[in-house]
Amino acid sequence: MTDVNIRFPLDLDSPRFSIRKPEVRSDRQGDMTDAERVDRAMQSFMKDFSATTATYMESCIHCGHCADACHFYKVTGDPKYTPIWKLEPFKQAYKREAGPFAFAYRAFNLKPKVTLAELEEWQHLLYDSCTMCGRCTMICPMGIDIATLISQARHGMFNAGLVPHELWAVAERAEREGSPLGATAKVLKDRIEWLADDYEVEIPLDKPQAEVVCTLSSIEIMKYPESIVALAKILNHLGTDWTLRSDGYEATNFGLLSGNAAWQKDMTMKLINAAVAAGARTLVLPECGHAYGALRWQGANIYGKPLPFTVLHISEFLAEQVNSGKLKLKKLDKSVTFHDPCQVSRRGGATQAPRDVLQAMGADLRESRDSGALGWCCGGGGGVVTIHRADELRHAAFDINIRQINATGAEIPVTSCSNCRQTFDDGQAHYQWDKSMNSLLELVADHIAD
Amino acid sequence: MELLEFARGPGLAVSLTVFAIGVAWRIYGILRLGRKPDFSAPRSIQTTAGAWRMILRRMWPHREFYADSAGATFNGYLYHVGWFVAFLAFVPHIAFIERLTGVSWPALPDTVIYVATALAILGLVAALLRRLTDPVLRLLSNFDDYFSWIVTMLPLITGMALIHGGYHDLKQVPPTPYTTPLALHLLSLELLLVWMPFGKLSHAFLVFLSRGTTGAAFARKGAQP
Numbered sequence: 027m028t029d030v031n032i033r034f035p036l037d038l039d040s041p042r043f044s045i046r047k048p049e050v051r052s053d054r055q056g057d058m059t060d061a062e063r064v065d066r067a068m069q070s071f072m073k074d075f076s077a078t079t080a081t082y083m084e085s086c087i088h089c090g091h092c093a094d095a096c097h098f099y100k101v102t103g104d105p106k107y108t109p110i111w112k113l114e115p116f117k118q119a120y121k122r123e124a125g126p127f128a129f130a131y132r133a134f135n136l137k138p139k140v141t142l143a144e145l146e147e148w149q150h151l152l153y154d155s156c157t158m159c160g161r162c163t164m165i166c167p168m169g170i171d172i173a174t175l176i177s178q179a180r181h182g183m184f185n186a187g188l189v190p191h192e193l194w195a196v197a198e199r200a201e202r203e204g205s206p207l208g209a210t211a212k213v214l215k216d217r218i219e220w221l222a223d224d225y226e227v228e229i230p231l232d233k234p235q236a237e238v239v240c241t242l243s244s245i246e247i248m249k250y251p252e253s254i255v256a257l258a259k260i261l262n263h264l265g266t267d268w269t270l271r272s273d274g275y276e277a278t279n280f281g282l283l284s285g286n287a288a289w290q291k292d293m294t295m296k297l298i299n300a301a302v303a304a305g306a307r308t309l310v311l312p313e314c315g316h317a318y319g320a321l322r323w324q325g326a327n328i329y330g331k332p333l334p335f336t337v338l339h340i341s342e343f344l345a346e347q348v349n350s351g352k353l354k355l356k357k358l359d360k361s362v363t364f365h366d367p368c369q370v371s372r373r374g375g376a377t378q379a380p381r382d383v384l385q386a387m388g389a390d391l392r393e394s395r396d397s398g399a400l401g402w403c404c405g406g407g408g409g410v411v412t413i414h415r416a417d418e419l420r421h422a423a424f425d426i427n428i429r430q431i432n433a434t435g436a437e438i439p440v441t442s443c444s445n446c447r448q449t450f451d452d453g454q455a456h457y458q459w460d461k462s463m464n465s466l467l468e469l470v471a472d473h474i475a476d
Numbered sequence: 477m478e479l480l481e482f483a484r485g486p487g488l489a490v491s492l493t494v495f496a497i498g499v500a501w502r503i504y505g506i507l508r509l510g511r512k513p514d515f516s517a518p519r520s521i522q523t524t525a526g527a528w529r530m531i532l533r534r535m536w537p538h539r540e541f542y543a544d545s546a547g548a549t550f551n552g553y554l555y556h557v558g559w560f561v562a563f564l565a566f567v568p569h570i571a572f573i574e575r576l577t578g579v580s581w582p583a584l585p586d587t588v589i590y591v592a593t594a595l596a597i598l599g600l601v602a603a604l605l606r607r608l609t610d611p612v613l614r615l616l617s618n619f620d621d622y623f624s625w626i627v628t629m630l631p632l633i634t635g636m637a638l639i640h641g642g643y644h645d646l647k648q649v650p651p652t653p654y655t656t657p658l659a660l661h662l663l664s665l666e667l668l669l670v671w672m673p674f675g676k677l678s679h680a681f682l683v684f685l686s687r688g689t690t691g692a693a694f695a696r697k698g699a700q701p
């Protein structure tokens with residue numbers, strides 16, 4: 027049960043930019059005493075303290091450089107948005123309970139116990155103002171991977187019932203209905219029938235066996251259904267033996283984003299089981315950033331052994347097809363710039379794939395000043411786009427993208443993440459910007475050479 | 477016991493012991509927490525090379541960050557290099573290390589040492605001023621940051637107070653007439669050794685662990701270091 031303050035009602039369905047900014051406040055879920063909340067957060071923190079966490083927690087030299095890499099600090103100049111500062115309670119708990127000198131910290135109370143007030147204050151820092159984009163890792167002279175730590179700290183926050191309402195509600199819905207945006211298996215089926223009819227394209231659903239199992243982001247299903255058509259067009263053109271499966275189609279993982287490890291596991295296992303049931307050799311992930319991190323890099327660890335199939339982001343799949351010469355594309359007569367989805371590029375290692383695809387279209391690719399692994403986050407990742415009270419901050423951060431993209435002089439921006447795309451659409455409306463974000467997948471479908 | 481005798485004898489022995497045990501404990505304390513195996517299909521298995529790549533790559537910021545961090549990084553080099561040149565290339569220091577270990581190497585001219593010391597002091601002062609004025613650094617800074625600064629500065633200051641005449645051309649370093657200042661100088665080094673495993677100065681060894689951990693993980697994912 028989420029304890030929704032009626033002063034700040036949840037509004038999950040209106041267009042994002044029509045929602046007025048609610049006051050910044052801290053949300054709570056569940057009936058727990060204050061002490062219980064703190065205990066649960068601590069237990070969860072303790073579970074996540076590994077040698078890797080410890081290495082990072084011990085290594086920070088307080089140089090402050092990470093602030094300059096973070097879009098939220100950059101646009102506000104507010105020191106509280108310094109990446110490592112967002113982890114202060116987590117660090118405090120670590121030093122006091124788990125570090126090599128924890129006994130001294132406790133004995134002399136050098137690090138006091140984390141309090142509920144602190145955790146509540148940090149809700150804004152751990153959720154609203156971190157997209158887990160990992161840009162700070164690229165500047166940190168100690169190479170500290172702050173995004174990984176943030177996601178661990180979120181586990182504690184979730185266990186303590188201290189998640190921003192909207193993100194909590196979206197995650198809960200995803201766990202209950204199988205999709206964060208109401209794209210249930212039934213809705214998917216209806217949509218697919220409608221799309222197949224309207225666009226006269228075959229979209230296989232629930233084939234018992236297939237070489238390739240494709241998955242979707244519910245943002246595509248609900249907002250950008252043409253992406254599904256594009257996917258079908260390309261795969262059918264290639265003659266791929268593929269299918270979508272109603273027992274495992276939703277690739278977004280709000281368990282991961284909100285900090286509920288059990289839900290994360292449920293969501294990941296659905297995809298794995300579906301691919302295993304279909305005897306698939308390849309599972310293709312949709313244009314979604316965190317879906318890639320969740321399955322490509324974390325999936326096998328949730329499964330407990332190596333996955334019996336290959337996991338590819340759609341941009342990697344397309345790159346394989348164009349690089350092997352199987353997919354020929356017509357020329358894209360426009361100058362383009364590519365917006366790297368953080369989880370696929372910087373944190374996923376698939377920076378080159380979309381560029382290969384754009385090159386196969388002969389596009390005039392104009393890289394922004396900071397591109398590839400050093401690109402700026404759209405500002406809406408990590409679940410931030412769902413959090414209404416973070417809108418103002420997110421819009422402020424989005425301005426960096428406008429400046430970077432305008433400076434390239436490219437006619438169209440392209441990305442390969444529907445969450446980036448919706449953040450761009452929202453930012454475009456907010457700033458009345460003259461550029462719309464494009465999907466790489468849809469561009470490719472429009473440029474298949476016969 | 478004379479202060480100098482103490483500093484040369486038990487003081488040195490105790491500080492070296494605390495240093496060694498402290499460092500070992502700090503590293504053990506980190507590693508004992510363990511790591512889970514990673515079952516994801518690696519893009520590359522050259523993780524050791526990846527660790528080293530990150531260790532080297534982070535010695536200078538990415539081009540994209542120059543505007544924000546090249547200045548502070550340069551200043552960092554100033555006091556790190558200055559401090560180590562003064563520590564390792566000065567005739568009396570080499571003689572001291574040789575007495576302890578039997579190992580020695582050629583020294584740099586005294587002038588170079590004095591310039592290095594001056595640069596190290598200037599760099600440290602600049603770093604402190606930045607820490608005291610920059611809002612981000614003020615928020616992050618705690619006792620460790622300031623105490624570690626003092627502990628790093630003390631050997632430089634106490635060393636400056638000791639200098640008398642030239643050293644470089646001497647066959648053998650004569651016994652200093654200033655026994656108390658020398659004792660203080662030695663004690664300042666011992667304080668540094670004792671403090672090192674506990675505070676942020678441990679970055680001297682943690683830097684390998686920390687950058688290496690991320691470098692290996694990034695190499696596995698095929699991500700840029």
Ligand code: SF4
Nearest residue numbers: 096109157159160162
């Ligand atoms: S991961 Fe991204 S959003 Fe989060 S603190 Fe680092 S730079 Fe900022």
Ligand code: SF4
Nearest residue numbers: 086087089090092166
């Ligand atoms: S850049 Fe790295 S070492 Fe410096 S303050 Fe941030 S996390 Fe700490």
